[in-house]
Amino acid sequence: MNADYFRMLADYTIWADTIVIEWLNQLNDDQWNQNITSSFSSIRQTALHIASAEKVWIDFWKCEPVPVFLAVDFNGTNKDLINIWREASKGMKKFIDECPEDNYLKDVIFSYPRGGEGKMQFWQTVSHIVNHSTYHRGQLVTLLRQIGLTNLSSIDLATYFILNQK
Secondary structure (H helix, E strand, O other): OOHHHHHHHHHHHHHHHHHHHHHHOOOOHHHHHOOOOOOOOOHHHHHHHHHHHHHHHHHHHOOOOOOOOHHHHOOOOHHHHHHHHHHHHHHHHHHHHHOOHHHHHOEEEEEOOOOOEEEEEHHHHHHHHHHHHHHHHHHHHHHHHHOOOOOOOOOOHHHHHHHOOO
């Protein structure tokens, strides 16, 4: 576990989020909101969940007194959601870039949207959010295929490593 590894995971998240967002930008409102059986009821709800999670973890890392659970009451447009998601990805990378490696073992206190608190070490929260976003981006791929998008590329970590070899 070192800073370079976590920076690379943040870079991967930005890369994969950017590709998915490009796909989402091709959709019309009906496609965004079409009811499709998955963990969430639509592409919009799945994207909102990912963006909300990436954003709220930054709040937890910063010890914000009132973390924003975007998914609870977001009423913005799809474009607003995409902009928030992009900023959250970049914000995660910025925080990790600036976080001293000595802080990786420090506890991060977090709250659940429905109440209650938990804690994990910082490095565990970074691993969690990268894994969480990857899981739900995979769901988006399936949802996008169900509405007819076929020109979707691999966005897994191995693909990122291969494309970014130095």
